[in-house]
Amino acid sequence: MTTQLSLKGVTKSYGERHILAHLTFSVRPGERAGIVGENGSGKSTLLRMIAGVDAPDHGEVTVSAAGGVGYLGQTLGLPGDHTVQQAVDAALAELRTLEQGMQRAAEAEDLAAYGELLTDFEARGGYEADSRVDKAMHGLGLAHVGRSRVLSSLSGGEQARLGLACLLAASPEILLLDEPTNHLDEPAMTWLEDRLGEHRGTVVVVSHDRIFLDRVATAILEVEGGTITRFGGGYSGFLAEKAAARQRWEQAYADWHEEIRQVKEYAATTAHRVAQGRAMKDNNKMAYDRNAGRVQSSVASRVRQAQERLRRLKEDPVPRPPEPLRFRGVFARTAGSQGTLVELRDLHVEDRLHVESLTIGPRDRLLVHGDNGAGKSTLLRAIHTAARSRAGYLPQEVDFAPGKTVLETYPRDAEALLATGLFRPEALALDVVALSVGQRRRLALAILLAGDHDLLLLDEPTNHFSLALVEELEQALDSYGGALVVVTHDRALRQRFTGKQISLSGGYVC
Structure with a gap:
């Protein structure tokens, strides 16, 4: 399957603070990728660069979507004196433009232009757009909000849900969502999960909600330390690979310790063979006298090789895996x-x-x-x-x-x-x-x-x-x-x- 969006060697900094370093990854058409990581790791920055809101300092961001790209930030980003209807019209601007173009082509009797515009309009579900707005507002708990309400009269949560409803109604081919589950109650989250599962295009979503990711994401992109790691198999695949990586780390650490032990033992045993004062067996006296120099040189060489191997092992250690988190306490019955x-x-x-x-x-x-x-x-x-x-x-x-x-x-x-x-x-x-x-x-x-x-x-x-x-x-x-x-x-x-x-x-x- 071809790539729909990709980043190659992308770097982003704010002043002296380095956020993302040489990121390279891609998302295929129809994938639902969840971006995860700690606060401040660069998740929102990454999403803004994919949306074209921010530009990378270095590298290339390539996005290909004939059906459009829709981005939902963590704020609505419209003036407070705008109405709900104006917010809806802004979200459906591309569909409104197609509709107006169809009207002009019909008036000019330009059937070829009308046909092309109609094809695009129907592919984007233009005729059902306003119905989708009503469904989204109902599903996200905004059925009580009238279209004439000004945005400043809505709470922050209501504004966030309105922005999400409008974007989902516009139904662009690629959805870029930053923490869409914020301000949603349980029924609204369930509705959103179902809606994204039905989306015919691509979804890239930043979220900390594990249940949401488990139900929606088909791949996980983890941002950590300025880099990104891709995990297939959705959230359960992410957890399984994390657990497997931890086991590999623990095994590598144990193997490193065991090799150090073996090299030390080998060096000590080998060195003992030519130690001064070591007893000589009577039946080996002639051979020892004849080959002593060569034997000692060979053994000393093996000792030096073991010591060199030990030095290299210690210079390039396998870091100790972190211990499992454990809360401590005696848990005796307390006086009282x-x-x-x-x-x-x-x-x-x-x-x-x-x-x-x-x-x-x-x-x-x-x-x-x-x-x-x-x-x-x-x-x-x-x-x-x-x-x-x-x-x-x-x-x-x-x-x-x-x-x-x-x-x-x-x-x-x-x-x-x-x-x-x-x-x-x-x-x-x-x-x-x-x-x-x-x-x-x-x-x-x-x-x-x-x-x-x-x-x-x-x-x-x-x-x-x-x-x-x-x-x-x-x-x-x-x-x-x-x-x-x-x-x-x-x-x-x-x-x-x-x-x-x-x-x-x-x-x-x-």
């Missing part, structure tokens, strides 16, 4: 009423949170969900303040005092930090104020992993992390033996969570 870790009674935090009664025991697992502004983060902070035990807390927003490096901020040594796999050696000397959002979250997670906790309080723990790290984090939480309270919008984490669930609405527990 029947081992209670936290007890909230008649708690009121201004107008943001009202809790009549909430008790957390040593092994309790609690998932808190609710709309934005419902009081979830306030509840976590209240639990942290009231905890009677060693409570580890990962907030949504992480900040560190300036003037310290990553290693100076971490409570243990460099070896322990590197063993987590959360940072590379060159990042340990970075000032914490220079860290990206994702790196700050990694450091906060590393600090949490370094301590012993009876209770973990995690506020949106999957935010800003790579999907591979999110999968590791989930496994660590599954094996954690202490109490756990999690706030998350992550659909996969919520579906896999084992424990009690509570919902907050307007600061009240439902």
